[in-house]
Amino acid sequence: MDKPYRKNVGMVVFNSKGEVLVGERLNFKGSWQFPQGGIDDGEDPNSAARRELLEEVGIQNAEIIYEYPSWINYDFPESLHLSSNLKKYRGQTQKWYLLYWDGKAEDCDLTAHEQEFERVRFIPFQECLSTVVSFKLDVYQKLVQEFEPKILDFMKKGPST
Template sequence: MNRETLPYRPCAGFMLINAEGLVFVGQRIDPSAHGFWQMPQGGIDQGEDVRAAALRELEEETGIGAHLVEVIAPASRTIAYDLPDELLGKVWKGKYRGQEQHWFLGRFLGTDANIDLNAHEPAEFNEWRWIAPGLLPEVIVPFKRDVYEAVLAEFRDLI
């Protein structure tokens, strides 16, 4: 498989902050990612608006509807990452080399009782928590660390 000939998968992600300035992260159910945490994110459907995709992914993965979110800002650019060699050809049916992500920052207007990891089948996360933004690069799977550092740099002054 030639990495250079594969496209990036279009993706949207959402950095959700609460009133205390902490960021929502979920622990993926996927056994290969056990012990790692991530912000809600996922693929963009063909023809789907990127903001709509980010809000859809947020709702599917957390149960938090758009009415409980104030979108603060989109990132100024897309942020891409490549899959490590051991995952290339194994995820997303081998169609992509990695993801090109569109990130959004938003404030959570609800309460923790509004969070429902089983709102959509199949569930993506088995646990969730609020963490300090600076901890994001430490909790994500290592090959996405640069992405989380870039997202932090984009939104740091707005959190």
């Protein structure tokens, strides 16, 4: 039987300069990615996104601007050393959110929960394509294509506050 995909949320957080927040994973030095995490049983993706953002980077006042219209799947590569709770999955199916937050990378609390990132920084959106692990590159290309125009629109209009 084929293994199922694990339900997961991903968050692309951008600031007033249009840059996006990426974190360097503790277990993958030199690899930077967007915050993401599993959806708990009975939890809706929107709530999971807010919870994971708080747990991974300590952000609680980000504004959800847009939700990717469909779920995006990726497979775990054979070479990946998975934690035991992920071994039962073939990969992840992700609901992605675009969020606006005008804080500074140094304001992030990386130890709010179990620490996953060594450090975080804001970078130009396109740069994430060269910093992410190769097996997530397709996902990130879709995100840049879908979210970049939304960021540019938002920047033209400014925050709703």
